[in-house]
Amino acid sequence: IKLVVEQGTLGKSQGKVVIFTESLTTQDYLRTLLLDSGAATDRDITLFRGTNDSARAAQALDAWYESVGRKLSPESRPSPDVAMRLALVDEFRQRSRIFISTEAGAKGLNLQFCDTVVNYDLPWNPQRIEQRIGRCHRYGQQRDVTVINFLAADNETQRLTFEILSRKLDLFGIVLGASDEVLHRPGPNAPESLASTVGADFEAQLRRIYDRARTLGEVEGELRGLRDAMEAKRREFEVAQQRTEDVIQRRFDAxxxxxxxxxxxxxxxxxxxxxxxxxxxxxxxxxxxxxxxxxxxxxxxxxxxxxxxxxxxxxxxxxxxxxxxxxxxxxxxxxxxxxxxxxxxxxxxxxxREFVLQITAGSPETLPLRGRRGRVRVVRALYRGFEAIDRIVPVGLLDGDDAPLSTAVTSRLLEEPIVDVPAREERSGVTAAALDDALDEVLFDELGDVGKREQPRFEQTIEQIERFMSDRILLLVRQRDAAIARVARSETQRDAAVGFDARDRAEQALRKAQTEIEQLDGEITRLRAGDDDRYRQWRQHTQDRRYAKPEFHPIFDAEFEIV
Structure with missing residues (x-):
């Protein structure tokens, strides 16, 4: 802490430090330790935890409200929980120098005004380490971020855990783009690209080791085994990664x-x-x-x-x-x-109301239209097919023209400078009926464009439904083949039976298999004919989505003149 403060005084750092710990007890211990050692005063320290209900946190909230919160409109004011988070971060930015946080602060905080992170105790999940560092190492950070990890060097189990974490965290360099050396500075032989090959259960693996082992030696042995397994997976990943890169470079579609x-x-x-x-x-x-x-x-x-x-x-x-x-x-x-x-x-x-728009042409698309008049109608078109499509469709029709302007030109007209002007006695020559026809023409083209996008999804869904039915039929055919095999075995057992009971059991098995075959034949015939409620429902639902009737809602209708 003293070094960070000294570096800040010399302008070599921002003079602030974030300390992460996993327990409230350790958080309180660190605060007391810093106060007793004289490294910091109470004003220098901000505590952040899951429930920030202390008197000091309330003071920070009051200070934030006076300087920031009261200036916000009611609609812009955050919820109490969010306001408390903002207040504690603001206190750290404006007044304190040390931010001691539990895991609650590892997500969602913007601390890019601080360039030193201390992991007082390391979590077993390397992703959580990335999240911690990401509070400071983010957009807006002006300096390199220094990360300090506390480790009991004479503790073999902790050393092995740290080694595994180091290797696993290195792999984020290429997978997540975190190329910084966040746990340690790798040696010349350290792997440059690793992936999260151990999987999401990495933390659970460590917990199982500690729960299962009865002695310190067993813990160390299990950790060495996990380290070796990870090394093997690392090699597998690098081979797969190289192969994938080669495939992408050779075959990635232009x-x-x-x-x-x-x-x-x-x-x-x-x-x-x-x-x-x-x-x-x-x-x-x-x-x-x-x-x-x-x-x-x-x-x-x-x-x-x-x-x-x-x-x-x-x-x-x-x-x-x-x-x-x-x-x-x-x-x-x-x-x-x-x-x-x-x-x-x-x-x-x-x-x-009705109104007239005066449009000032200024683009290559609209300049040739200077001096023209007409009418424009804007509607909102909603298509509820396989994909919900919501479009604003403008339709423009000039006086004396039979065909509407293209949608692109009409849109460009509406993007030009526009003002309301008083209506003239001489109205536009475009009638409501002509504008309705123009709207129908444009919407028909729009519907065709939407249909082109929807048709592949429709065909794919129908194919999936048919494939599902084929799979059901195939399963029944295999069950029928198995039943036929049981008939043959039952006939053989019946013919070879010695005694009434054995022959009767074979006869019962034979009749059961024959009955099953008859039922399967009927079911197969029914499915091949498409006589299935689910099949019909799925097809009908797919048809309804593909040919769903669009909704059109008018937004405005106006005359316009282009100047």
Whole structure:
């Protein structure tokens, strides 16, 4: 602890340390030890456990509420449990230097402002070690994270356990991308790529060893055996991994590679586009409702501040875009109260009145349409097939045209700058009937596109149903073959029987087998004819899903002019 503080004073570290332990007793012991030794004061130490109900935790919660919590709107305020977690983390960030946590703090905490982790006692599950280190070694960390593991060097069983954990944790380097040397610095002969080959029951294996062994020697022997078994599995994994890499490099479909590359390239752009749409909806709602707001943009994130108003008496602060590490603010999303209110207002406004839109063309797709007028209708199309598909379908029809604009061009028009303008005396020449016909045409094309996506799933499901029926028939045929074999054996036993009782038993077995054959023949014939309730139900259910009637809900209908 003194070294960490000294390094922090010199600017070589952040001067803070997280200590993990597995028991409350050890947590209290460490706190007392640090206080008695003079290495820390009570103000320097923050305790985190499953139930944080101490007076010190309550003080941290009060301090957090005064500095952060009271500024949040009621909709943005976290639950009491989450607020307590945020408060203790905030205390560690702002005031204390030592964060002593039980396993309750190994998940969900953002401690990237600390660069030293101490595992006072090691868990038997290496994944939990990764989780501990991940509290500090995460996005936003500005330094290398130092991990210190306490180990009784003269304890052979603990040394063996540590060795197994070290090997098992190394394998996360390639499987989970954790290439840091988190337990120790491997020697030149240490394996560079290991996988979790021992499996999820690794912790249970260690517990069984300790529960079953009666002497320290037996524990050490069992641990050596586990270490050797793990080494063998490691070699198996490396061979399999190399073989898999070779197969992927030689045979990985170019289309699959292209798909992954496209996702990698397009996802950030699509997320940014989504955030821009959400911002546009919310800002439009605030301006239409005459609610004052402010948007602060900086490299760390974009913050929307909504001033108090009759509709939002307490105001609101939230993020636009993804979450920001260490920020208590909630990002805007489709379920956010502000977004829900904006959408509800837009729906009500769209259905309550007729209006005219003035669209300012600015893109290559819309510039040729300057000076044109028409009508646009936007509907929500819900397809409840094998995959639920929810689409917004815009339909635009220009005055004097018989065919509607393409969906892409209509969508682009609605993305251009738009303002409401007073309705002219001269209305658009597009009639409601013509717009209905255009909508039917566009929806027919949409339904065809959805059908192309659904058809492979439909055919695959039908094939699975038929394969299941074939498997049932095959099972019955095998049972029939077995019954025929029993008939032959029973006839042989009957003919060779000596005495009435033996002959009678053979006759009974023969009749039973013959009856079974007759029943199986009937069942096989029935299934081959498709005369089965489950079979019919499955096929009907599949047909209903494939040809489910879509639902269409109007959003708004408006005239427009393009300038």
């Amino acid at each position: 289309k699959v590679k292209l798909a992954f590359k496209r996702i990698q390239d397009e996802l950030p752009r699509e997320l940014a586009e989504f955030d821009a749409h959400v911002e546009r909806v919310v800002v439009g709602y605030l301006e239409a409702s005459e609610i004052a707001y402010r948007i602060d943009r900086d490299p760390g994130g974009t913050v929307l501040t909504v001033e108090p108003s009759p509709r939002l008496p307490e105001g609101m602060r939230c993020l636009i875009g993804g979450p920001v590490a260490g920020s208590p603010l909630t990002p805007l999303h489709l379920g956010h109260p502000l977004v829900s209110a904006a959408l509800a207002e837009a729906r009500a406004a769209g259905s309550a």
